[in-house]
Amino acid sequence: MRLGGRLAAAIEVLSDVEARRRPVADALKDWGLSHRFAGSGDRAAIGNIVYDALRKKRSYGFRMGDDGAAALGFAAVLDGLAMQPEALAATLEGDRFAPQMPDGERLGRFLAADFSEAPDAVRADVPDWIAARLKTSLGERWVEEAAALSARPPLDLRVNTLKAERDKVLKALEPFEPEASDLAPQGIRIAAIEGAGRHPNVQIEAGFQKGWFEVQDEGSQLAALLTGAAPGEQVLDLCAGGGGKSLAMAAMMDNSGQIHAADSDRHRLAPIHERLARAGCRNVQVHDPREDMTGLFGRMDLTLVDAPCTGSGTWRRRPDAKWRLSETALAKRMQEQDAVLDRAAAFVCPGGRLAYVTCSLFADENAARIAAFLERQTSEGFAVADAGARWAAMLPHGGGRCRVSKLAGGTVITMTPQRTGTDGFFFALLQKS
Structure with a gap:
């Protein structure tokens, strides 16, 4: 396919995503199934245009004066391929599949747009209702931090x-x-x-x-490292999903001790079996979601809660999610996080650790959930450890590469694309007396 056909396809997919509010991966897959003539290179190029357009939907819409699918598609091509309008017009000329170029006024606006006049939410490329939450979570430089979530990921x-x-x-x-x-x-x-x-x-x-x-994203690797899972320990990965952190901890533990991997969703848990076999992990026991795990209460040296969350830290990879996210969905996630933290507490042995991780950058899902947990668990003797000191000890070359915040006598960590070069992650470690 020539560029014109790829651009037309990208606009078609963007229109589908907007009209049906569906995940972009599903829309791209369906497009590929119904256009089997498109090769893998074509599908990758179309995907690049679509993902770039969604990553920078607000800023592209501001620059174009139009946030429709066609305007966003052209903006993504001009920006992502570093093309001037004249060069793009020449490339599309004679291509019967190519969409019509925007008019000169719109293209001129795109090239000359002054971001100093744009609202913070536009420069951050986020919905208005999310802006205040990111400002609370990320501080004075929140716009730059949020804008880094609009870059292509490694x-x-x-x-x-x-x-x-x-x-x-x-x-x-x-x-x-x-x-x-x-x-x-x-x-x-x-x-x-x-x-x-x-x-x-x-x-x-x-x-x-x-x-x-x-x-595995580097931020996820660092979160696993910070748990301090050690050889010989008893570990529970309560929200194991596909098993990424279980596999990382198995290697940290040199296949000794025991990791119990569990998840409430058997579909999310299903890939772990093949991954464990391929990796040669022999100290991981996978628990069926229906299994009674009360026998593990009070026995775990480390319980890891990789909590269900909005995934705001992964917007570089899933940019459509930030436009589909709602306050109702955020509130539901917060309820789920409270419930899983309370459940996890029962498994921690005296002197044991409870690690709480999200791939979110919202304080509502992070520090606020830990604070609420401590209020509910006053009789259990949990205290917030100094995660910042843990980071410094384990990663002496990583000074200043994460956001360290005080919480209830300890510290918690936030990783971001701008500071850490990773997806966005939150990490807190609680110690039981």
Whole structure:
């Protein structure tokens, strides 16, 4: 397909996402199934346009004076491919599949737009109702922090030390120009794609099939590291999902001790079995959602709550989610977080640890949930540990690379794309007396 056809397809997908308020991944998949002539390169290029348009929907709409699907598609091509309008018009000329170029006035506005006149929410590329929440969570520089969520993300991998060393994996992936991660000791990063490019499908590589590495954002790797899961411990991953943090902790524990992986959603939990086998993890026991786990009450050295959340920290990868999110959905997530924290507390042994992690940047889902938990659990003797000191001890080269906030006599951590170079994550560690 030529650029005109790809742009027309992207506009069609954007219209579908807007009209049906559906996940963009589903819309792109359906488009591909109904247009089987499009090759993998075409689908990747169309996806780039769509995702870029959704990442910067507010700012592109401001610059174009129009936030319709066509305007956003053209803005994403001009910006993402670094093209001037004249060059784009010349490229589309004679292409019968190409959409009509915007008029000169609109293109002139796009090129000359002054962001100093734009509202904060526009510069941050977020809905108005979210702006105040991010300001509370991220402080004075919240606009810059939020805007970083609109950039293209890198591809992060975690080396599985049960089977390989980082240098070995770096060499195996050399054609993709990988680099050792800045912070995560077993992390590898493949840079964000540029232009119409696409990330390599690393899951077809021999190293992946052999279990040498997993796809995992560096922030998620750091959250697992901060739990301090140690060899010989009894650990519960209560919201294990696909098992990313369970696998990371199994490697940290050198396959000793025991990790209990559980999740209330069996569909989310299903991939963990294949991943555990491939990674060679022998100390992970997977619990069915219907299973009675009361026998584990009071026995866990570490209970990890990777809580269900709005996913605001992952908007680089799922930009459509920020436009579909509602205050009602946020309130529901907060209720779920309170419930899972209360359940998790029952599993922690005396002197044990409770780690709370979200991939959200909203204080409502993070520090506020910990504060509310402490009010409900006054008789259990939980106290907020100094996560900031833990970060400094484990990552001495990472000073200033996360936001450290005081809470109830301890500190909690927020990771962001701008500060940490990762997805957005919150981490708190509670110690039971």
